[in-house]
Amino acid sequence: MPVNHKSHLFNFSKFSKSSVLLAGLFISLISFAILSVGIGAVSIEPSVVLKVFANKLGFLDFAEDELVQSSAIIYSIRLPRVILAILVGATLAISGAALQGLFRNPLADPTLIGVSSGSALAAAFVIILGAQMFSFLPEYLYSALLPISAFVGGLIATLLVYTISTSAGKTNIATMLLAGIAVNAVAAAGIGFLVFSADDVQIRDLTFWTLGSLGGSVWNTVAKSAPFLLITIIGLPFFSKQMNVMLLGEHEARYLGVNTQFVKKAIIFLATLGIGASVAVSGIIGFVGLVVPHLLRLMIGPDHKFLMPGSILMGALLLLASDLFARMVVIPAELPIGIVTSAIGAPFFLWLLIRNRSLSAYL
């Protein structure tokens, strides 16, 4: 009996299709990370990068000069930045996916609904005025002040938008987007005021930071933000099953045994913690949380059990690629990465709007 292999391939179950995609993303991420570590003002061959890692892990024992030099570049300059790009990208994408589940709408992006700018306002406040107002704090608390205030700012923005746009478990999308515009405007005004009262150095810092940047990443910055980012990345996938059920609406979710109050609080907490921490470390990097979950839904559907891990991998990949582009395109200077992601994301958002001819169904 002739076996039609081709049709077999296309008859993949959704499960295997999603698994293959996740595996593919994982492999691409690892390869791209190795490639990315090697690219820069001093170019390092991927094979050398692998040798350096193997050396570090104790599998090999080289003492060549070339390796020593490469090793120094990789460890002190490239690797912290690559790791930060991976963590921030993963966090932004998974937080976006989670917020879209919470709002039950695929347009709920952290930058669109004002979560990121809420974080940014609070963080800018600390950057400009923190030194004067909180100088009494011990050093270790003072260094945590930025991520914590970014978290609180994001939390306030999320709660505000969510409360305004949602009643009886149903979100009005027009209200959500309009509330997001208002929050963004308030944050922009606040940041503008802070800029007005800042000195020249602070203004430069702020401007660069509101555009988003992974520049200046060192191990110290990674160490400060990684715990927060990892809590979000590891925590959110645990709610995948509940988020699937919550897409039916809150009443239905409760009928299906979900403790909706707890799940909602957990999602808001974890997503804003991650967004706050990433804003604190890298400024506002827009649209990652919109583009990544959307592409994944197009490919494997809205099942959060695959969407969440997929967002982690694809978000990391997208930000890694954007960062590479940002530091390659205008060598020796570098472009703020937020410009790159917005340049990709905003047209994507417009395409989404055009594609949804029945926009009234969305709004």
Add this chain to the structure above:
Amino acid sequence: MISANNISVTTKSGEKILSDFSVSVSPGVLTSVIGKNGAGKSTCLKAICGESNYSAGNIFFEDQNIADLKPGYLARHRAVVSQKTTLDFSFSVEEVVTLGRSPFSGYFSSSTDQEIIKNCLQKVGLLPLKNRSYVTLSGGEQQRVHIARALAQIWDAFESNEPSYLFLDEPLASLDVALQHEIMHLLKQLCSNNVAVFIVIHDLNLAAQYSDNIVILKNGQKLTEGSPFEVLTEQVIFDAFDHPVNIIPHPKTECPLIISERVYDN
């Protein structure tokens, strides 16, 4: 048995939408709720399921107060199909029904779950559409997906003949006559397997043909309750709906046949 005792539901603005309402929902019995638009039918269903805050009275699930029970426990014994469920994400039909297994399954659904989901889709006649995206379905098909989902939720109890509960809020609204009977037949079949079926319904003749017990609501109060033969009289229907009807015995089954009258002609 689920019993609601003297419950009242009041809106925030102080308007009473259900007052002093009592009902018992027993396994093996198909209870229909009929009444005018706005009579409080959906509110009464939501209140019994614990989703409308009732200001007075209490609801017992078997012998425990429903307010003390965890959602997870209730979900394994009771399924609810709401009047309107909005889902804007393009799950496949199969995936939506899989959500009905979530009170029982782990992170991924098991092969037993897959088998149950197939059976449920078969029962509502949607097996051929299992890979279709939910958002592309017609209203009637979407409604049947949710019935299948609820069925998947109480499947274990149904299989083992344990008492379980199924609440449906106007599940037949967008179905054609053949499907209406197919679904009512299915519900009847569930009843004979120790499921309590509680259904809000608009079609009086379907209620007459399939119900064991009919509750008639008016202005948030129970007008009367009883078997189709007891409550479906011309006088009661006129009181409930403010509209005249003729009732004759169904030529084949003898159950009451309600024929509504034209009244706006002169």
